[in-house]
Amino acid sequence: MxxxxxxxxxxxxxxxxxxxxxxxxxxxxxxxxxxxxxxxxxxxxxxxxxxxxxxxxxxxxxxxxxxxxDSGVSSTPRTDYAIDKPDDDYVYVPAYDVEVSAGAGAVCLGESEASKYLAFRKHWLTARGLNVKSLAAMFTKGDSMTPTIPESAVVVINRDQTKPLDGKVYVIRIEDRHYVKRIQWLIGGGLRLISDNKFYDPLDITKADMEATNIEICGQVIHASYDLPD
The missing domain is CATH 1.10.260.40 (lambda repressor-like DNA-binding domains)
Known part of the structure; x- marks a missing residue:
């Protein structure tokens, strides 16, 4: 060096x-x-x-x-920075203090303002056809999505992708709780929320439940980053 x-x-x-x-x-x-x-x-x-x-x-x-x-991502508290600086090689994705449950559920801690920003290479977003203004980052809690997404990971969601596709991973808000789960459509219009960790049983949401309950597809998970164990 x-x-x-x-x-x-x-x-x-x-x-x-x-x-x-x-x-x-x-x-x-x-x-x-x-x-x-x-x-x-x-x-x-x-x-x-x-x-x-x-x-x-x-x-x-x-x-x-x-x-x-090419692929490194780092967190930064520089909330005064624009989300996309024209003279910078990076774009900055807002991260919210929302614990996304990868287990039994975690109460939303508030998402009105970003607590920090995550820096990504511009060419990485361009190669994937992503719009930085549609991205948001959250923090996972629990182990139900292991090995795909371990506990204490950062997940980035594409908020433009809110129509669930079979087999894809999404952040779903149910009342005041957020979950990260794999999606499968059910006959009749309901959704099955699947954990990659087979220890956890799937959760079925009927079409009637979806219409009667405060449920929102926040976006598709397009990236996860995490530290390797010591």
């Missing part, structure tokens, strides 16, 4: 998210002189520190270290 190139990318990422050197140094719990040495390449930051700063700046650690990242 080239320390000067890594330092230059650290500096550029910091300046692009409009962090002062003092603010970034405070976040990394170091002095401004140390941060300056990292950015000039005269001193090497640890991998852990690079990862911490990269996530704060809204870029992937792979970008800082290697100069490129």
């Amino acid at each position: 080239n320390r000067k190139e890594i330092g230059e990318r650290l500096r550029i990422a910091r300046e692009e998210c409009m962090y002062s050197r003092q603010k970034a140094a405070n976040y990394a719990d170091v002095g401004t002189t140390t941060l300056q040495q990292w950015e000039t390449g005269s001193r090497e930051a640890s991998i852990e520190t690079i990862g911490k700063l990269a996530r704060e700046y809204g870029v992937s650690p792979q970008y800082i270290i290697f100069g490129d990242s």
